[in-house]
Amino acid sequence: MSRIVELSLGDQIYVAEFHVVDGLMTVYTDAGGTKSTSVNGMNELKLARLLLGHLVREGKANPTS
Template identity: 50%
Template structure:
């Protein structure tokens, strides 16, 4: 499943998977973050992980 966020007017898209309560977000730029759900909702948590990857420079903006 794909998720997206907008940061500073740029759109970022990543692949997201949830398996056995663990959410993993992977970007085309090779970034990856994972964490356990711990009662959180999948999509908002995945968007938070993607924002972390953007801040760390591990995600490239999607070109329209």
């Protein structure tokens, strides 16, 4: 089941989908970016925001408006 994560950086808001399967989280952006990592007991929403932040810095996520 996919969930949504939002990240606010300055005046920009970024949104992505993420899901966790067998302890592996994958975040997907509308710009085609993906990033995966093991959850290892971390808070899933915080981890998804962290991964989305990495995708933003890599230029693989677009702001919503």
